[in-house]
Amino acid sequence: MCSHYQTLKDAELLLQKFGVRAKPVMGKYDMWPRYEGVFVRRPPEHDAGDEAVPEREAITGRWGLISALTRPDGLDKAAKLSTFNARSETAATSFMFGNAWRQARRCIIPADAIFEPDWRSGAVVPTRFTREDGAPLGIAGLWDRWRDAAGQIREGYAMLTINADDDPLFKHYQRAGDEKRMIVILPEGAYGDWLTAPVHQTRTFLVPYPARLLIATALE
Known part of the structure; x- marks a missing residue:
């Protein structure tokens, strides 16, 4: 699973590649769980009939989703959980991710690169994955929102993952003996449909990205 990625350095790419109108505060470039990062979504007010509401917006939230159903006395425990990745096979029925799934609260996380560990030599070698054409990953x-202890609304997000045991690229990474997992990288042409499709079509997007279109660079 992905626990480290690099977001975009250039906010202009959000406008060019992800179709948002306004630049958000970008925050940290190297992203780790519980950091504040940028994600792209369909605005919650999209059905209000207001022409001023854009089709997409980029906002900043916690990388590590906390469900809107979390009780106030459970917030501290929820904040300590590893909720930065969501297993696509169980997300719909899990407490932490089920509300976001049922509400079709889908998002796109822009990234220059993701990182996975290579254990094949017997020692961990961090490996950086990028698109072969140099474009950002989507x-x-x-995403979901909750009220913190002070009563303020906060928002967070998680990356969806799928099994990678048979993937020609990602099956070589992570620890031997562990199930191989990979994040879902969307083709650019699917961005709009991913954000707007009805809930029952969510799983149709959760497929491997072509390995030939990615570059893996070992960081010795």
Whole structure:
């Protein structure tokens, strides 16, 4: 699973590649769980009939989703959980991700690169994955919002993952003996449909990105 990625350095790419109108505060470039990062979504007010509401917006939220159903006395525990990745096979029925799934709160996480560990030599070698054409990655995710202890609304997101045991690229990464997982990278042409499709079509997007279109660079 992905626990480290690099977001975009250039906010202009959000306008060019992800169709948002306004630049958000970009925050950190190297992203780790619980950092504040940028994600792209369909605005919650999209059905209000207001022409001023854009089709997409980029906002900043916690990389590590906390469900809107979390009780106030459970917030501290929820904040300590590893909710930065969501297993696509179980997300719909899990407590943490189920609300976002049922509400079709899908998002796209823009990234220059993701990182996975290579254990094949017996020692971990961090490996950086990028698109072969140099364009940013658009990672499929879920988002949700909750009220913190002070009563303020906060928002967070998680990356969706799928099994990679048979993937020609990602099956070589992570620890031997562990199930191989990979994040879902969306084709650019699917961005709009991913954000707007009805809930029952969510799983149709959760497929491997072609390995030939990615470059893996070992960081010795």
